[in-house]
Amino acid sequence: MNRGFIAVALAGLGAATLLVGCATGPSDAEISAKTTSMMKASFNARGQAKLDRLDQDDAQKTCTEYSGKPLPTEVAQRIEKENLASITWPADGKYLGSWQNGEKIAQEGRGMQYSDDPASPSGANCYACHQLAPQELSYGTIGPSLYQFAKLRGYGVEIQKYAYGKVFNSEAYNACTTMPRFGHSKILTEQQVKDVVALLMDPASPVNK
């Protein structure tokens, strides 16, 4: 009787262990570590895209960790603070370049892919994700519409500075945004950032018509 009970109890324990084993497997940290080493072994450097592009900075690492989950306020604030502090503001204090050049940069999708010529300037491909000038019907919707950007927000220097900072380093204003950090990551030059800001801010820009 007793022996039978013990045998049943042991079998139950065995099944429970098996279940726990199946349910957990490697820990999340172990899977993350395996992912990192697997990715390193699964990509080849090609053209301008070297393997160091798989090394994540703090924002990338943190945003990966919280992707698909709510981002805690203190984490968001830390990322925004660090990125805001790293922005290089224009030495001449001017935020606006040429909106005509800005429109070209907003249309250009090439830049920094291994298939692109590293000697050519990169585009920002703004239209891939945003509506801007109303003449362009082929715009994406991953980001908000920027049509009438300054007409709605005002043309003042504070808004100019915000637009410059946002294009230069979007993580400074919205942690874990989908938008690239065009100045911070050296996708665009300072002059190119100014040109894109002009497309958004210049009263003569088609964006504000």
Add this chain to the structure above:
Amino acid sequence: MAVANRRIVRWGAFALALAAPIVLGQGSAVDEIAKYRAALQDGNPAELWEVRGEGIWKAPVGPGKASLEKCDLGLGPGVVKGAYAAMPRYFADADKVMDLETRLVWCRVKLQGMSEADAKKNPFGGPNNKSDMEALVAFVTSESRGARMNVSIDHPKEREAYRIGEKIFYFRGGPHDFGCVTCHGEDGKRIRLQDLPNLTTKEGAQKAYTTWPAYRVSQGELRSFQWRLNDCFRQQRFPELVFTSDASIALTMYLARNANGAPFDAPAIKR
């Protein structure tokens, strides 16, 4: 032969349909593109790749003059019907989770005595460059048309590949901070005018995964799922994803498993 001829005639009709002009009017651009996509469904040149792939599958080559007809895609040697709908999967003989392309490389090496380098050569076709691999993929996947996606994660290595694939999906990096999730994490988004599937939902993963491989009209090529991932990472500004690499298999496992339950409907035709 008769089948091939009939297919080629239908392809001619398709070429005529393509000639119809696309007018992009204010506000109706998306509607017009929907009409264009509907018109495309009339005939699919992917059939040309399927026919060629079947020929390659059955051709005796290599030192042993062996065809691929004994290749085990998971349902037993030579069983092609429905095999793709249950891939990637764990293969005991290789002690590895493999997607279709990885398994085809394995069979070419083991059955036909090809070197691994030769079996992996020319994975994606281009102008004046036909890829045997993409043709084989077209043939094998066409034999799963209508089969319900049924990818297992019961084996610990399958489960691990799925979990790593999920991590890769959310991995953000490179100069643009992009990850798969950047474009494929929300409903109803588009890049320019191209609709983006939300691959984090069952419905989105099902719709997207079951329509690859696809004949791409803009490229005049049939594109495999390995190609799809390779080109996504290029646009993500990542280095080049290695053909049949472990990361490519893991990511495919994540997406294929999420598509479970949906009828497979490819090779499809896409812009």
